[in-house]
Amino acid sequence: MASQRGEGELTTTPLEPADRERARAIPEAAVARLAVYLRVLSGMVDQGVTTISSEELSQAAGVNSAKLRKDLSYIGSYGTRGVGYDVEVLVSHIERILGLTRKHSVAVVGIGNLGHALANYGGFPGRGFPVTALFDVDEDLVGVPVGGIPVNHIEDITTVCAEREVSIGVIATPPPAAQAVCDRLVSAGVQCILNFAPVVLQVPDNVEVRKVDLAVEMQILSFHVARRADEAANDLVNGIGVDGMVIRP
Amino acid sequence: MASQRGEGELTTTPLEPADRERARAIPEAAVARLAVYLRVLSGMVDQGVTTISSEELSQAAGVNSAKLRKDLSYIGSYGTRGVGYDVEVLVSHIERILGLTRKHSVAVVGIGNLGHALANYGGFPGRGFPVTALFDVDEDLVGVPVGGIPVNHIEDITTVCAEREVSIGVIATPPPAAQAVCDRLVSAGVQCILNFAPVVLQVPDNVEVRKVDLAVEMQILSFHVARRADEAANDLVNGIGVDGMVIRP
DNA sequence: ATCTGTGAAGTGCTTCACAGCT
DNA sequence: AGCTGTGAAGCACTTCACAGAT
The missing domain is CATH 4.10.910 (30s ribosomal protein s13; domain 2)
Known part of the structure; x- marks a missing residue:
C-alpha cells in the first residue's frame, strides 16, 4: 500500500544539496519550534522590527536562547555575530525549510461540530493551507456548502482527493469511522494526516500522522x-x- | 501571583506514599501514553476482554511492548508474569494516577467556531471533564445557552470560575485576547490551561499550560x-x- | 513455557560555555 | 563589547535483553 501520486508536481523551490542533508537532520522537536519562531517573526515584521537577537526572539517564543540558536543552526547560519538576525531573512529561510513556499491542499473529513469549525477557518491557520475538499457520510450534508466549499460524500474521497491534489487529510470523524477514512485517504495518495479522532491509526510507513487528542490533553x-x-x-x-x-x- | 484556591477540597483518593514518589517520577511522555493505554483498555473492557499481554496492548496503542511495560512499571507492578495484565485492574490504577477519580470542571473562553464545538462536546472527551462555564466578550452571546450552558461575560471570569471551582481553563479566543484571558483565569485560581490560540502564553510557574496549535501541526x-x-x-x-x-x- | 519488570546500554534532545566573528 | 554558532557535557527517554515470577 503505497502512494499512487506521481512525482511530477514538485513546485517547491528545490533545496540546495547542503540544505538537503540538513532537512534530514533537523530534530522533530526543533521543527515544531521553527514553526513557532516563524509566527513570532511574522509578528515582528508587521511591527516593523528588522533585526532581532537570539535572546529577544527566544523570550518571545518561550524557549531559552541556546536552544533557539541551536535550532536555527540546523537550517544554516544566517545571523550576524555581534548583531543578531535579520528578521526577513530568517522568515524566508524558515518558510523554505518548512516547505511553505508550496501550497498544501487540505481535505477535511467529518463535518460535525469540529469539522465545521475547521472548514470555516477558510484558508487554514496561517495561509498556505487552503481547504479544497470536505467529506461526510451524511447524505443531507452532501452538496451543502460549508465555508464556501460543497460537501462531498465519503465514497468519493479517492477520486476527489486525487483530482484536487490534496496533500493533507484532516480526520474529524467519530472514532469508529476514523480508520476506514484514513485508509481511503491513503489510497487516494494522501501522505500526511492530521487526526482529531481519539483512535490510534494504522498507516504504512510512508504516511505521516499527527494526532490532536483532546482527551489526552x-x-x-x-x-x-x-x-x-x-x-x-x-x-x-x-x-x-x-x-x-x-x-x- | 499564586493560587488563591484553598486546600480543603481534596476529593481525590489520596495516593499512598509509594505512589506519591512515583507520580513525581513519571516522565511526561509516559503520562501522555498512559492516557492512550487507558482509552484502549476501556475499549477492551467493553468488548469483555479481561486479560491482556503487553504485546497485545502495545500493538493496539501503537507503541512497542518494552516501552509499554516500562510505562506501566512507573505506576507499579500490576501484571502477572507468564499471563499478562488484568484489564480492569490496570484501568483503575491508570485512572487513579491520572487523577481521574476526581471531576475537573472546565471553563471554555471564546465561543466562536471552535468554542462552540468544544462546548457542544458536553461532558468533554472521555467523561470526568464537565464543562461548567462559558465566556465571551460579545454582549449578544451573553446569556445564550450553548451546549446547555449560558454564556457569561469575560469580565466575570474571576468570580464565576472561583464559584464553580473550575480547575481547567480552555482558551479558544482570537490570538490578541489570549494573554489577557489567561491572566484572568490565573487570577481566578485556575492552574491548568489548554490553549488553542496561536500565542505563547506567559504564566507563573505554578500554572500548567498545554498548547494545541493547528498552524504548527x-x-x-x-x-x-x-x-x-x-x-x-x-x-x-x-x-x-x-x-x-x-x-x- | 511464557510473559512481566527492570538494570543497563543506546539514542536523541537540551543546556553549557566559549571560541570566533563583527 | 556583543552576539552567534557549536563542540562537548548533561539529561531524558527509548530500547535491549534477560533474570525472575507464575
Missing part, C-alpha cells in the same frame, strides 16, 4: 492537578505552607 | 511533505525509483 492536565494537590498535602505534612514558606522548620 | 506536516519530495528528487538523481527499487545501481 485533558488527562495530562488532570495528572498535574493530582500531582500538585498531592504535593501540597505532602508539604503541609512536612510543615511547608501553601505559598512555599516553611511554617514549621 | 500543519507546518510540521508541510515539512515532511517537503522532505519527502526532496528525498524522492534526490533518489531519482541517484537512480533509485519511486518505489524504492534501484533502477541504475
Whole structure:
C-alpha cells in the first residue's frame, strides 16, 4: 500500500544539496519550534522590527536562547555575530525549510461540530493551507456548502482527493469511522494526516500522522492537578505552607 | 501571583506514599501514553476482554511492548508474569494516577467556531471533564445557552470560575485576547490551561499550560511533505525509483 | 513455557560555555 | 563589547535483553 501520486508536481523551490542533508537532520522537536519562531517573526515584521537577537526572539517564543540558536543552526547560519538576525531573512529561510513556499491542499473529513469549525477557518491557520475538499457520510450534508466549499460524500474521497491534489487529510470523524477514512485517504495518495479522532491509526510507513487528542490533553492536565494537590498535602505534612514558606522548620 | 484556591477540597483518593514518589517520577511522555493505554483498555473492557499481554496492548496503542511495560512499571507492578495484565485492574490504577477519580470542571473562553464545538462536546472527551462555564466578550452571546450552558461575560471570569471551582481553563479566543484571558483565569485560581490560540502564553510557574496549535501541526506536516519530495528528487538523481527499487545501481 | 519488570546500554534532545566573528 | 554558532557535557527517554515470577 503505497502512494499512487506521481512525482511530477514538485513546485517547491528545490533545496540546495547542503540544505538537503540538513532537512534530514533537523530534530522533530526543533521543527515544531521553527514553526513557532516563524509566527513570532511574522509578528515582528508587521511591527516593523528588522533585526532581532537570539535572546529577544527566544523570550518571545518561550524557549531559552541556546536552544533557539541551536535550532536555527540546523537550517544554516544566517545571523550576524555581534548583531543578531535579520528578521526577513530568517522568515524566508524558515518558510523554505518548512516547505511553505508550496501550497498544501487540505481535505477535511467529518463535518460535525469540529469539522465545521475547521472548514470555516477558510484558508487554514496561517495561509498556505487552503481547504479544497470536505467529506461526510451524511447524505443531507452532501452538496451543502460549508465555508464556501460543497460537501462531498465519503465514497468519493479517492477520486476527489486525487483530482484536487490534496496533500493533507484532516480526520474529524467519530472514532469508529476514523480508520476506514484514513485508509481511503491513503489510497487516494494522501501522505500526511492530521487526526482529531481519539483512535490510534494504522498507516504504512510512508504516511505521516499527527494526532490532536483532546482527551489526552485533558488527562495530562488532570495528572498535574493530582500531582500538585498531592504535593501540597505532602508539604503541609512536612510543615511547608501553601505559598512555599516553611511554617514549621 | 499564586493560587488563591484553598486546600480543603481534596476529593481525590489520596495516593499512598509509594505512589506519591512515583507520580513525581513519571516522565511526561509516559503520562501522555498512559492516557492512550487507558482509552484502549476501556475499549477492551467493553468488548469483555479481561486479560491482556503487553504485546497485545502495545500493538493496539501503537507503541512497542518494552516501552509499554516500562510505562506501566512507573505506576507499579500490576501484571502477572507468564499471563499478562488484568484489564480492569490496570484501568483503575491508570485512572487513579491520572487523577481521574476526581471531576475537573472546565471553563471554555471564546465561543466562536471552535468554542462552540468544544462546548457542544458536553461532558468533554472521555467523561470526568464537565464543562461548567462559558465566556465571551460579545454582549449578544451573553446569556445564550450553548451546549446547555449560558454564556457569561469575560469580565466575570474571576468570580464565576472561583464559584464553580473550575480547575481547567480552555482558551479558544482570537490570538490578541489570549494573554489577557489567561491572566484572568490565573487570577481566578485556575492552574491548568489548554490553549488553542496561536500565542505563547506567559504564566507563573505554578500554572500548567498545554498548547494545541493547528498552524504548527500543519507546518510540521508541510515539512515532511517537503522532505519527502526532496528525498524522492534526490533518489531519482541517484537512480533509485519511486518505489524504492534501484533502477541504475 | 511464557510473559512481566527492570538494570543497563543506546539514542536523541537540551543546556553549557566559549571560541570566533563583527 | 556583543552576539552567534557549536563542540562537548548533561539529561531524558527509548530500547535491549534477560533474570525472575507464575
